[in-house]
Amino acid sequence: MTVQADAAGWSYWPAPAKLNLFLQITGRRADGYHLLQTVFRLLDWGDRIGLRLREDGQIHRDGPSVAGVAEADDLVVRAAIALRNVSNCAKGVDIRVEKRIPAGGGFGGGSSDAATVLVALNALWGTGLDEDALAAIGMGLGADVPVFVRGRSAWAEGVGELLTPIELPEAWYLLVDPGVHVPTAELFRSQHLTRDAKPVKIADFASGTVLGNAFEPVLRRQEPAIEATFQALSGIGRARLTGSGSGCFVEFATRVAAEQALAELPEQLRAWVAAGVDRSPLLDALETTGIV
Structure with a gap:
């Protein structure tokens, strides 16, 4: 560019x-x-x-x-x-x-x-x-x-x-915006938030044993639109939450696979495909x- x-x-x-x-x-x-x-x-x-x-x-x-x-x-x-x-x-x-x-x-x-x-x-x-x-x-x-x-x-x-x-493997991501916004401070006050997870190492992530998001159970319980998005994504791959927001994603090895999954989603979902990069x-x- x-x-x-x-x-x-x-x-x-x-x-x-x-x-x-x-x-x-x-x-x-x-x-x-x-x-x-x-x-x-x-x-x-x-x-x-x-x-x-x-x-x-x-x-x-x-x-x-x-x-x-x-x-x-x-x-x-x-x-x-x-x-x-x-x-x-x-x-x-x-x-x-x-x-x-x-x-x-x-x-x-x-x-x-x-x-x-x-x-x-x-x-x-x-x-x-x-x-x-x-x-x-x-x-x-x-x-x-x-x-x-x-x-x-x-x-x-x-x-x-x-x-x-x-450095992460090449990957493409199907991203979905459920269209809701919950203030982060409110999420941190939730009684359902796990705040004392055992620290892990990079190797644990690399092996695939650590992929969860502490805010996912809170938001899925609290926001029907997020739960509905997870349900819609469940048929095409493992849905995950990003950050403390409402955005959801599924990872794919190729762009073709991600775009095929995008085509299978209900039209009312705001969704798109992006590639992961190691350098901005x-x-x-x-x-x-x-x-x-």
Whole structure:
């Protein structure tokens, strides 16, 4: 993917989605944050972020809000402000978000959008921060932001910030959005959530013995639309939940198999196919600019 500014000064950058191939909660820190283990799998599909540089130091979101989020609260705006503050940059930017990733689905849309702003603006503004510095800024915005900043599928621990890059077999995913959104804080309060799972190793995941998601039984019990989606997917493969959202997926070895399964689903389900990648398309786009 080549990134070049158009006649109006906009350059466009990928913000890939992710899947949690498993997710378990192993405890809680003294500050209340839950400890987890998961595998983040990046996808070749996601949102697109438009950036247009300004010389007046102003940071603005261009276009309508996403899911009614005020401009000052939008993660992409907060990411740009955080980068400007850390780097003491005097430049500004207009930010445009082209959404494809459904909000609340657990596909990481908001976090990925913020990470793309951090990574791309760091290059465009010439602020010169390294990956660790950008990931630290990202952690202040959300626990999932660092994996998108680093741009590699990864084994994750802690609250999601302790990342070990991992190479995964080629796979295609049938993704389904049931269209419901349950706040994460509400899920963490559920009496049905397992918070003390025994820690596992990467080898346990690689062997296929660990594939569950701690939030699945909670959401299936609480949301009929999610339970109905799992039932619809049960005839084509092993359905799984991603993150703490409502998004569901089934893994396939080939694109053909995933698309055949897609064709078998009821038409009313919002579903599509995406490929897993070990390296973010954002990093590929960054390399084409010639400014890194």
